[in-house]
Amino acid sequence: MRQIVLDTETTGLNPRSGDRIIEVGCVEIVNRRLTGNNFHTYINPERDSEEGALAVHGLTTEFLSDKPKFAEIAGELLDYVRGAEIIIHNAPFDLGFLDAEFERLGLPPFAQHVEQVSDTLVQAKELHPGKRNSLDALCDRYGISNAHRTLHGALLDAELLAEVYLAMTRGQNSLSMDLGGIEQEAGAAAVEDVPLGDIVVLRATEDELAEHEALLDKLDKEVKGSCVWRAQPAEIAS
Structure with a gap:
């Protein structure tokens, strides 16, 4: 099972008013193991960040001025996420920006390119009703160090969220073992035919x-x- 933990940073809070994505960070999980095959890019939004957003991520217009535009990285991003389950904290926010960027390029919405989108904020609220469920709060709850997180960064936040997700979903739904996919070697005895004495x-x-x-x-x-x-x-x- 391939899962991608995804996070974005943006120039502001509202894609409908022209705010743009300035950073995308993705962390790959295969069979509940971090693979190190991550995706990360900064993006030139062709506009300034709002003051409040700049205070959060610290990515200045000058720093982003020589970075690729979203149209230049869209194909690589889609190749990376295609067919995977996407895990996002507060998914409507990131999806709103991704969909707006794709719409500018004449592409279908983001969710149509992937297997499904899972929202860890929704999962956390179900597991911990009435409690704070921000990424920082979940890091504290699950004993994951975020001391190096002085500013928000898409790749850093995706890495932290990957650890939170693995800790939050550590339970197992079934205690039974599925032997349906095990192929027996030629001449080998069936499982039920193995003598108990052996x-x-x-x-x-x-x-x-x-x-x-x-x-x-x-x-x-x-x-x-x-x-x-x-x-x-x-x-x-x-």
Whole structure:
């Protein structure tokens, strides 16, 4: 499963009034692992940033003046995100700007190029109702250091959000194992035909059990309850 965590920085808050994207940062996750295959670019918006936005991201008109325009990076961005699940914090904001940029180029809306868009702000509000769910608040909640985040930056924020997303979705929906995709070698016995006497059981050591309990305690603390692994205690054979 390929997922892309995406963030943008902009000249202001409203694409309808002409505000533009000035930075795009993307972090790739494949099978819940960060790959390092990231996408990052600054963009010349051909206009100044509003004072409030400039205070947030610090990207001056002078710095951006020699950077490519959005039309020059659109194809590369689409090639990078195409077919993936896109993960964004407060997705309507970024999508509004992306769609406005694509509309200028005569392209379909951003969501039509990807598998789906998931909003971590919506997920966080469901998990932590009534609490602050900004990126900084979630970093604090999940123990992710953001001490180096003095200004907002699209790639830095995407990297932090990737860690938050992996921590926030660490639970497992099913305890069952899907063996449907396992192909047996020629002549190998079917799983159900393996004699029980041939199965070697390696029991956990006391140290391993202690580490397992410590991990469960940590998960319980994060979810403020009992994690899924405590839902059905394993039966101990006599």
